[in-house]
Amino acid sequence: MLRSPLRRAYRVRPWQSPAAAALAVLRLSTAAEASPIRKSPPARVRNLIGGEFVESQSEESIDVINPATQEVVSRVPLTTKEEFKAAVDAAKGAFPQWRNTPVTTRQRVMFKLQELIRRDMDKLALNITTEQGKTLKDAQGDVFRGLEVVEHACGMATLQMGEYVTNVSHGIDTYSIREPLGVCAGICPFNFPAMIPLWMFPMAVTCGNTFILKPSEKDPGASMMLAELALEAGLPNGVLNIVHGTNDTVNNICDDDDIKAISFVGSNTAGMHIYARAAAKGKRVQSNMGAKNHAVVLPDASVDATLNCLVAAGFGAAGQRCMALSTTVFVGDSKPWEDELVERAKSLKVSAGVEPGTDLGPVISKQAKDRICRLIQSGIESGARVVLDGRNIGVPGYEDGNFVGPTILADVTSDMECYKEEIFGPVLLLMKAESLDEAIKVVNSNKYGNGASIFTTSGVSARRFQSEIEAGQVGINVPIPVPLPFFSFTGSKASFAGDLNFYGKAGVQFYTQIKTVTQHWKDSSSSQGVSLAMPTSQKS
Numbered sequence: 062m063l064r065s066p067l068r069r070a071y072r073v074r075p076w077q078s079p080a081a082a083a084l085a086v087l088r089l090s091t092a093a094e095a096s097p098i099r100k101s102p103p104a105r106v107r108n109l110i111g112g113e114f115v116e117s118q119s120e121e122s123i124d125v126i127n128p129a130t131q132e133v134v135s136r137v138p139l140t141t142k143e144e145f146k147a148a149v150d151a152a153k154g155a156f157p158q159w160r161n162t163p164v165t166t167r168q169r170v171m172f173k174l175q176e177l178i179r180r181d182m183d184k185l186a187l188n189i190t191t192e193q194g195k196t197l198k199d200a201q202g203d204v205f206r207g208l209e210v211v212e213h214a215c216g217m218a219t220l221q222m223g224e225y226v227t228n229v230s231h232g233i234d235t236y237s238i239r240e241p242l243g244v245c246a247g248i249c250p251f252n253f254p255a256m257i258p259l260w261m262f263p264m265a266v267t268c269g270n271t272f273i274l275k276p277s278e279k280d281p282g283a284s285m286m287l288a289e290l291a292l293e294a295g296l297p298n299g300v301l302n303i304v305h306g307t308n309d310t311v312n313n314i315c316d317d318d319d320i321k322a323i324s325f326v327g328s329n330t331a332g333m334h335i336y337a338r339a340a341a342k343g344k345r346v347q348s349n350m351g352a353k354n355h356a357v358v359l360p361d362a363s364v365d366a367t368l369n370c371l372v373a374a375g376f377g378a379a380g381q382r383c384m385a386l387s388t389t390v391f392v393g394d395s396k397p398w399e400d401e402l403v404e405r406a407k408s409l410k411v412s413a414g415v416e417p418g419t420d421l422g423p424v425i426s427k428q429a430k431d432r433i434c435r436l437i438q439s440g441i442e443s444g445a446r447v448v449l450d451g452r453n454i455g456v457p458g459y460e461d462g463n464f465v466g467p468t469i470l471a472d473v474t475s476d477m478e479c480y481k482e483e484i485f486g487p488v489l490l491l492m493k494a495e496s497l498d499e500a501i502k503v504v505n506s507n508k509y510g511n512g513a514s515i516f517t518t519s520g521v522s523a524r525r526f527q528s529e530i531e532a533g534q535v536g537i538n539v540p541i542p543v544p545l546p547f548f549s550f551t552g553s554k555a556s557f558a559g560d561l562n563f564y565g566k567a568g569v570q571f572y573t574q575i576k577t578v579t580q581h582w583k584d585s586s587s588s589q590g591v592s593l594a595m596p597t598s599q600k601s
């Protein structure tokens with residue numbers, strides 16, 4: 062009587078790893094012992110279809126787990142094919158009216174949305190911390206960086222303006238207009254549950270498109286809350302829809318003929334799969350993927366400021382961001398830097414994101430932690446020197462959390478697996494180079510191109526770095542900044558597939574089709590007869 066609902070809630074699922082299965086069993090037994098009262102399973106998040114939050118009919122769900130405690134905080138259904146189709150139909154049905162809604166009206170919905178996001182900032186942040194693990198302060202930043210894109214979308218009328226040339230020939234004008242595409246879709250990663258959905262749907266819908274959003278199955282809560290706010294702000298039914306799931310839902314998005322464009326942020330495996338599969342269907346794709354960002358530190362860099370940047374960018378968000386500076390290349394002697402780095406990294410507080418003063422929260426899952434630890438170990442086995450080891454960190458009160466403390470590996474070389482793979486954890490790799498030239502060579506040999514930074518007091522060196530480095534985003538005495546929304550997120554090489562970047566001017570181009578119109582209003586008195594010659598602007 063007690064066991065059956067629990068068993069259903071914590072059923073071992075075919076895609077769970079043995080470790081996760083063991084954990085599920087553990088949860089079952091502790092839950093059964095701790096409380097004689099039947100505990101109902103956590104609620105499932107819903108689909109959003111045509112303005113209604115509807116329970117999925119799917120039998121299957123994935124547990125959303127608090128990474129600091131392993132508590133199941135909610136469940137995500139695997140949206141069925143029929144529900145997916147209904148969401149696309151709703152988006153398709155809402156498009157004709159929404160595209161013809163004046164841009165000023167669409168902007169006003171964004172004005173209202175930014176106000177509501179500010180109102181609910183704390184709630185959003187707490188939901189993110191609970192589901193994703195990052196600190197409350199980081200979670201606020203996650204929401205805030207997304208909010209800036211909403212603010213940017215408020216100026217869409219100007220951004221979406223076309224161009225006009227009068228008298229391209231006698232009495233003939235040509236002008237271009239940017240029209241929305243139709244139904245667009247976004248597929249989101251786990252690391253920024255608010256910012257990345259907000260990179261996508263506000264720009265897309267303010268351009269006049271309708272949207273299908275698939276949040277990460279690991280932390281869908283922020284997307285659901287943002288969608289509620291968008292409806293409250295006046296977004297008409299069907300303009301924004303939400304579906305859930307993993308590979309099948311992703312493939313449905315790639316294959317559906319009614320979806321015109323896909324925005325993706327996540328791993329290279331998934332990103333290249335989506336890029337290829339959706340492009341084969343003739344869709345536009347913008348795919349932001351993995352990274353291995355380098356900091357190059359010259360001997361003349363200002364010590365204190367540089368160390369602070371390296372620690373913040375190496376370990377912030379527990380290294381789970383594609384803008385982390387995960388590798389530092391010291392030009393010249395690295396030893397004095399090393400000791401200081403270790404001191405500062407050691408002083409960081411690792412705990413649950415809700416605990417005051419926490420610098421690093423847990424990583425997203427047990428599997429993620431195992432992978433990070435495996436990559437650290439492989440580095441050590443291939444000759445890297447571990448100067449700080451965070452693998453066995455204990456966090457009082459959160460013994461079950463997926464914590465990895467700040468870890469620093471020195472003497473890393475570019476043939477090591479820990480260097481070739483994106484670790485996506487709080488691990489900083491230290492390398493050495495004889496000269497700036499050699500350091501630039503190391504960075505440019507890496508397949509990724511999200512970003513690179515240089516720390517120096519020499520303008521000459523900085524300028525050389527800026528022009529010779531093959532990375533899409535460059536920092537000079539700053540860690541790689543996520544550009545503000547009036548620029549675009551411009552990762553390059555293997556970090557990006559597609560040709561129109563997220564947000565900024567490129568984002569508007571991505572979500573619109575350009576139409577060029579040539580017009581001629583003839584005076585009825587001036588007939589010139591038929592000419593079959595190729596038209597030119599030359600006076601004949």
Ligand SMILES: *[C@@H]1O[C@H](CO)[C@@H](O)[C@H](O)[C@H]1NC(C)=O
Nearest residue numbers: 227228229230231232233234
């Ligand atoms: C455009 O061309 C027509 C015909 O050649 C001419 O009459 C008119 O003045 C031109 N208008 C402008 C704005 O240049």
Ligand SMILES: *[C@@H]1O[C@H](CO)[C@@H](O)[C@H](O)[C@H]1NC(C)=O
Nearest residue numbers: 106134135188191282285286
């Ligand atoms: C986060 O918000 C979603 C949507 O409202 C909700 O389903 C989920 O339970 C929330 N999660 C937490 C941990 O509060």
Ligand SMILES: *[C@@H]1O[C@H](CO)[C@@H](O)[C@H](O)[C@H]1NC(C)=O
Nearest residue numbers: 076307308328330331332334
């Ligand atoms: C799901 O997609 C991922 C790539 O994102 C792939 O590694 C994995 O093998 C796929 N799983 C199944 C069951 O097809």
